Amino acid sequence: MKAQLLKISNKIEQSFSIRHDIIPVYHNRWHYHPEIEIVHIRKGKGTYIIGDSISSFEEDDLFVLGANLPHLFRYDHHNEEILSDAYVIHFLPNFLSEEFFKVPEMKVVREFIAKAQQGIHIKQESSDKFGGIMSDLHDSSGVFRLINLLKVFAELCNAKSETKLASFGYFNNYDAVDSERLNNIYHYVLGNFEKEITLQEISNVANLSVNSFCRYFKTKTNKTFSNFLLEVRVGHACKLLIETDLNISQICFESGFNNLSNFNRYFKKIAGKTPSQYVYDAK
Numbered sequence: 001m002k003a004q005l006l007k008i009s010n011k012i013e014q015s016f017s018i019r020h021d022i023i024p025v026y027h028n029r030w031h032y033h034p035e036i037e038i039v040h041i042r043k044g045k046g047t048y049i050i051g052d053s054i055s056s057f058e059e060d061d062l063f064v065l066g067a068n069l070p071h072l073f074r075y076d077h078h079n080e081e082i083l084s085d086a087y088v089i090h091f092l093p094n095f096l097s098e099e100f101f102k103v104p105e106m107k108v109v110r111e112f113i114a115k116a117q118q119g120i121h122i123k124q125e126s127s128d129k130f131g132g133i134m135s136d137l138h139d140s141s142g143v144f145r146l147i148n149l150l151k152v153f154a155e156l157c158n159a160k161s162e163t164k165l166a167s168f169g170y171f172n173n174y175d176a177v178d179s180e181r182l183n184n185i186y187h188y189v190l191g192n193f194e195k196e197i198t199l200q201e202i203s204n205v206a207n208l209s210v211n212s213f214c215r216y217f218k219t220k221t222n223k224t225f226s227n228f229l230l231e232v233r234v235g236h237a238c239k240l241l242i243e244t245d246l247n248i249s250q251i252c253f254e255s256g257f258n259n260l261s262n263f264n265r266y267f268k269k270i271a272g273k274t275p276s277q278y279v280y281d282a283k
Helices: 104-118 130-139 143-158 179-192 199-206 210-221 225-243 248-254 260-271 275-282
Strands: 017-023 036-043 046-050 053-057 062-065 071-075 084-091 120-122 162-164
Touching: 017 130, 036 130, 046 062, 046 225, 053 225, 062 104, 071 179, 084 130, 084 143, 104 120, 104 143, 130 143, 179 199, 179 225, 199 210, 210 225, 225 248, 225 260, 225 275, 248 260, 248 275, 260 275
Parallel strands: none
Antiparallel strands: 017 084, 036 062, 036 084, 046 053, 046 071, 062 120, 120 162
16 A cells, blocks of 8 residues: 655754644554654554554554554544543654664663564563653653663563564555555545445545455555455444443444354454453453
8 A cells, every 4th residue: 555755854963853732633644664663552542554554542542653554544533532642752763873782781772673673562561661651751851862762662661561663574665656545545445434434435546446446455465455454343343342231232233244153254354362251351
């Protein structure tokens, strides 16, 4: 899939950037950039697409995204009064010089950054300390910015629960020519997966014939559109199983499935367990 190249600007007197986003509902574009990105979700929940990985995020989750790894975060918008709140750090891979990262004390950091090329998701139970450190980093200046960034690196390396995201063979072969097309496809699916989406419908969004769209999507994502749509629906079902009191039959239809048998079959295929087992394991 094509992604938009995003240019990140640092202030002249700063070697890396950190920003604090507090906005009503945040949907960013499918994009990539040469900087490594660290995202700490302080408030809000939704769906992420990182490389060829699709799943959900929630409050206190943390992500580390390698250079040029395409990604998109889409917050749920069921309650417009809830603000999305996140800290976002950007830095180039050798912003402190290649030699600095080669010193013995930085070995674990160097290895962690290498793993982040596929993207890393650190769940909330392992990210408790990040809120205060991110706040200190955002508010600091001069040499204390670097000191606090090194504290962030140290906590990342000590995280107990991390999940690699993009598949090992995933690589970014995108240019900017049709980034708008893929961005439109992703946002359309994330906004309409609860109802039926026909191939003709999504092909119209992409401004392609059905046959051309199917070839295009499979070539760029290494998965069929139907498989992609199933992953989005199952990911949404997982959130509803944990966050609501809806029964499995209700969740089936709320997630875009038209019968319970298909829902149970595809849920187990994608999530690796039945809906009931998923709820039990999450308790």
